[in-house]
Amino acid sequence: MRSRTEVLETAVLGLLHESPMHGYELRKRLNLVLGSFRALSYGSLYPCLRALVAQGWIEGTDTGDGPAVSTKRARIVYELTTEGKEHLGALLATSGPAAWEDEQFDVRFAFFGQTDAETRLRILEGRRSRLTERLESVRQSVARTRERMDEYTLELQRHGLDLVEREVRWLDELIDNERGVRRATPGDGRPAATGTTDASDVRQDPPALDAGRTTQKERG
Amino acid sequence: MRSRTEVLETAVLGLLHESPMHGYELRKRLNLVLGSFRALSYGSLYPCLRALVAQGWIEGTDTGDGPAVSTKRARIVYELTTEGKEHLGALLATSGPAAWEDEQFDVRFAFFGQTDAETRLRILEGRRSRLTERLESVRQSVARTRERMDEYTLELQRHGLDLVEREVRWLDELIDNERGVRRATPGDGRPAATGTTDASDVRQDPPALDAGRTTQKERG
């Protein structure tokens, strides 16, 4: 499908799978999952919801239609249909290159709780190699044009590389974590359980996440 | 003006001010300055160039028109007009809130070499407070919804916060640097000169950039 639209669709379906919601609430939750910090506009969200209804993946029930009239204003609460759950499952089971590109990776990661361990690992590794690839190409291009480059432009490049390098290290820890849990090797210096491991809805092997927490002692 | 277009315009004018170029070359250089790693498409660049010509800010000379016929294929080399230089100067002298938002900050920073010290500092400080503001709002929203949140979604949030925190520290060093050079206080533990301080075209006090380099010893 159109990869851009697919991101929004996946995000909406994934959130609705966690719990039914109406559009307004969905919008607030969406930005936490969409990568960017900016909220999606209603002009994008509502048409998307209509399209998903048309596809038969979600179903909206208007509060106010029913016999039990609540005190709140009528809202349309959306929930996944059976086909919608199947479709979401199929979306989250894919692990092609698109899954680890910039646009999709964040959504896919956000719903790793609903993704099987094998797919998770493949996506994390794909993302990692994608980033190291990018790192290499940027380093080369910087090396080629260092002479001609402005001091500040250079600093911007360095900072960009720093961020990507940091992301690679983050992925390394996540990958270690996933592999560690899969092999279930206790006493390797990386103990599994730390946080609240809520296993509801997880298809396979939910590893405890603690990546990147060790190096950052003082924050805020 | 339309802030989105303004970013591209600024980038093109800024690059052309450094040296005249034809479209194809411009495109390759553009991604180094536009923040994202992805290259801009020709479908965006060429219409933009035409618009800038129409505005009278740049001028294109076709290689092949002239008497000296080179062996290479005819290309259109663009350069700034006098009005273009003035316009660029005006653009780079602004320091309103737009300058430190996500869309514009990277371009503005890339051309700090053509920006006066006062404006540089104001933009860096504006960016910093913008980011800490965002940090606070994300932290609060995470705190509010931590219970309902999926393990992986939470990890994504933590990682996002990490990146922003890192960016704030980067800005801190840059701001220190700018202020240090302005006050010209030697012996404060932050020596000025390290790299190749090329002072060409810099309007005021070009500080040597060394931010973030101290903490990262091992890289690659």
Place this chain on the structure above:
DNA sequence: CAACCCATGTAAACAGTTACATGATTTA
């Protein structure tokens, strides 16, 4: 001599925001 990079451009499709329109509910 084929494949690939250089170089310029256009038209259509697409994704997304902004601004508008509407009205109910809650809070200061």
Place this chain on the structure above:
DNA sequence: TAAATCATGTAACTGTTTACATGGGTTG
């Protein structure tokens, strides 16, 4: 009771990519 927030939606506009079209120059 005014202002803010909740809640849903549409139309127009903006910016961007994709695909197409064209052709010169270089390299294996």
